[in-house]
Amino acid sequence: MNEISIDSLSCIGCGKCVKDCVAFALRIENGKAKAENGCIECGHCYAICPVGAIDMPGYDKTGCSEITPMSNIDGDVFLRAIKSRRSVRQFKNIPVEQEKIDKILEAGRYAPTGANSQNVAFTVLSKKQEEIERECVKLFRTGVKIGRKFSNRLQNADISDTFFFKGAPLVIVVSGHDKVNASLASAYMELTANSLGLGVIYSGFFCGCAVINPKIKAQLCLPKGHKPVTCMIIGYPDVEYKRIPPRRPLKLKVL
């Protein structure tokens, strides 16, 4: 556990950290903030302290100084960008710069997790991409061959060598114990990738293969107890969309 440390000389006892602590792990004693057990290391006290009296000693704080509130981004522009997002299935044969990969991963790292577990891992397939795709294609071709006996839809299914990763240069598998946390991280990563000019497709097919085939799961070397939750295929889009497609009506109930 890294926990927090409080510099009692700088602490002004304002109580803002106590009020904002979800874990009831802070109190004011003799006019100073004091840490109790149960800290989930969410960093709200670190973020809110007006005098910077709270530290998180075990953490790397590079890039943690400047705040850019989301409200600085025009809400209408942001929503329009969200609606303009498309799953991209055609990619240019151009590598993704390391700087952009780092930013996408950073977005995943900063996504919220229940009880601040931060228990989401990111696996870049890199050199293993081709080998893993080969294994998935092999598995899928066998499945389709069997499926053709039962389904007309599969008669024309052509599982090409690049069926899974679509010739894209970057594949990231997001894993966790918990589907919600890994899915949220993936959504943050997708929008960040889009803002960097990149396109993304999630491969549910890949995750299906990785869950049912022990060889593919072993190739991923995921942390213990982790399941592959999303597989994000990323690259420069080789396709341009001209308009936002319609969606079904909002399913909304106001109680």
Ligand SMILES: Cc1cc2nc3c(=O)[nH]c(=O)nc-3n(C[C@H](O)[C@H](O)[C@H](O)COP(=O)(O)O)c2cc1C
């Ligand atoms: C969890 C998930 C898994 C998906 N798996 C696949 C897939 O295996 N292959 C594929 O072509 N598209 C896949 N998609 C993309 C969806 O088909 C796509 O989001 C949907 O058709 C709507 O299109 P849009 O994302 O452009 O709005 C997946 C999307 C999600 C969210």
